[in-house]
Amino acid sequence: MTTLIAGANVPVPAGPLTLVIRRSANAPTADASALLLGSDGKVRFDEDFVFYNQPAAADGAVRHIGPTAGGEAVTVDPDALPGDVERVVVAASVHEGTFAAVPGLSLALLDGAGVTAATFAVPAGGSETVMVLGELYRRQGGWKLRAIGQGYDTGLAGLAGDYGVDVADDAADTPPAGTLPVVPVGATPGWEPPPYSDEPTMRLPAPADDPQLAGLPPEVGARVSLRKEAVRITLEKKGLTGVRARVALVLDRSGSMRQLYAGGAVGRLVERMAPIAAKLDDDGELDAWIFADEYAALDTVRIPELPQWIANNVYIDGRNKRPQAPPLPDGSQRVPDLLSGVYGGNNEPAVIEDILRRYRGEPGAPVLVLFYSDGGVNRSKQIQRLLTEAAGLPIFWQFVGLGRSDYGILERIDTMPGRLVDNAGFFQVDDIDRISDVELYERILSEFPQWLTAARTAGVVR
CATH class of the missing domain: 2.60.60.30 (sav2460 like domains)
Known part of the structure; x- marks a missing residue:
């Protein structure tokens, strides 16, 4: 049994x-x-x-x-x-x-x-x-x-x-509009939930009350406002109210991700991740990387600049001048691709090493890394070695699989031996757009509190 x-x-x-x-x-x-x-x-x-x-x-x-x-x-x-x-x-x-x-x-x-x-x-x-x-x-x-x-x-x-x-x-x-569904404490990722609906548990703040939203298009400001409140509620339920952490976003830019970029799913994902940093990070900023065969550290994501950041960074143009939507805001295509060096297959260890270099050199609050990949993970031994060595650092790695594919060591990450603390989690979803904000934040923040407790006990986080 x-x-x-x-x-x-x-x-x-x-x-x-x-x-x-x-x-x-x-x-x-x-x-x-x-x-x-x-x-x-x-x-x-x-x-x-x-x-x-x-x-x-x-x-x-x-x-x-x-x-x-x-x-x-x-x-x-x-x-x-x-x-x-x-x-x-x-x-x-x-x-x-x-x-x-x-x-x-x-x-x-x-x-x-x-x-x-x-x-x-x-x-x-x-x-x-x-x-x-x-x-x-x-x-x-x-x-x-x-x-x-x-x-x-x-x-x-x-x-x-x-x-x-x-x-x-x-x-x-009939419940009032502008509210979110109840999700119990202790909910854990790993399922396909219903789409977002308007059942009541909390009132949404007025977007105009939030200076971070000033200057955003009204529809973007409304979405971000709702999502910040959803993150706040999730943090409260997880016992994380008042906890400070830096947040990093890592996006797969390999060729197999073309459709997710072209359809706007990756851009929508970035918009959903920014509120996590807004609630956890003192400066409300989201560090960002992309990776494929190579990697690149991108400009910091700031909510007031969110639409332009997505327009500037979230695309795959590909090689041979074959544009892969979305186009620039004025309708023009992105040729040449300014990030064309980050293309091809999957080299997770390279970007993991760069993230480790960054935060080793910038001591401070613990770090929550949100690492998105559509699979094809074939460097399991290197990833295992890096995460094992990184277990003594104040960094938690939350890997998220986009679609049904081979995720190698990531699928066995919770049982990976030899680490000072369990410093990583993984879950996979078939369609990220079908996951409601509430459920997505529940999954993303499911293992972070347990790691934080264990890391404090082990002296990794002070």
Whole structure:
């Protein structure tokens, strides 16, 4: 039997499966539900929402069993699922009160013989009325179970609506606009969440109140304002209020990243990372690097200059004068590519060494490195050596994989031996644009607090 933590995954046994929602004795009932999702992260039609009032999917591959001796349950037959179903999300909901009153919440995966193959102890809840406990998802011709443990305070209707189910309007339950969804403390990366929605937990500050936003286009200022507040809430939940840290951004510029640059995904990613530095760094600035076969340190990212920084730095022009969007703000193409030396394959060790040189020479607050790559990692031994040697420095490396590829040592980074402290984390997402800001910040900041505690204990951070 495998014991999972939030964000971890495990291959599932062959054949029909049962997912059982358990709780402590005398705790309120937690009703089971499941959603069958397509490649867009939404239900294909309303019948893909399986719960007590709709106990089976149209094809019968997913069924709501309800109360059993072990707890509420749903059954899933992966072999019977239609080919356009990519994921099956399993959730629990309470009719009255919140999950703060449901101790001992867990999800168990049983094989066709009723033998428990995996369990996940869900982090204690707070104001949530619905918890997404886990998901079954397709992976390399098979299926895996990923532990999640994320929550909403908007009930079953809020969950259903986020995944595309047509929910009848209820004015009494309509939340005010300009707010963010609840995510419980202890949530960990490693899943595909629903898109951003407007469920309430916090009011957004007026953009005009923030001097950093002066001069930004109104729509950019509004997004940055919202994201700074999302970061603040995440830091508060992680116990990081008042913590100072420098933040560095590292962007993969290898040839395989062309589409992400051309479609604007990398530019949007930079816009989402700048608020992290705004809340952690004393000067609110984001150090930046790009890498491919070679690397380059870029100008510092400052929020007042964000659109121009993205226009100047976030592109791949390629060689042979083949422009790869976006063009310059005036519509002209970027020929020649002023960063043409940073092109080709992946040489992570070179940029890691440059980052180490920079911060060894600039002692100060601890450093959070946000390192984005689309895979093709083939220098695992060098990366392992550098990160092992760097474990004695006040630097935490958060690697993020963009897409399904080979990430080499990064996929095993949490179990990499020989380090003074665990100074690195890794998670992978299929489509960074589909990850809500709240969930992205939760993932990025998931392991940083634990590292900070361990680094202080070891004398790495003072």
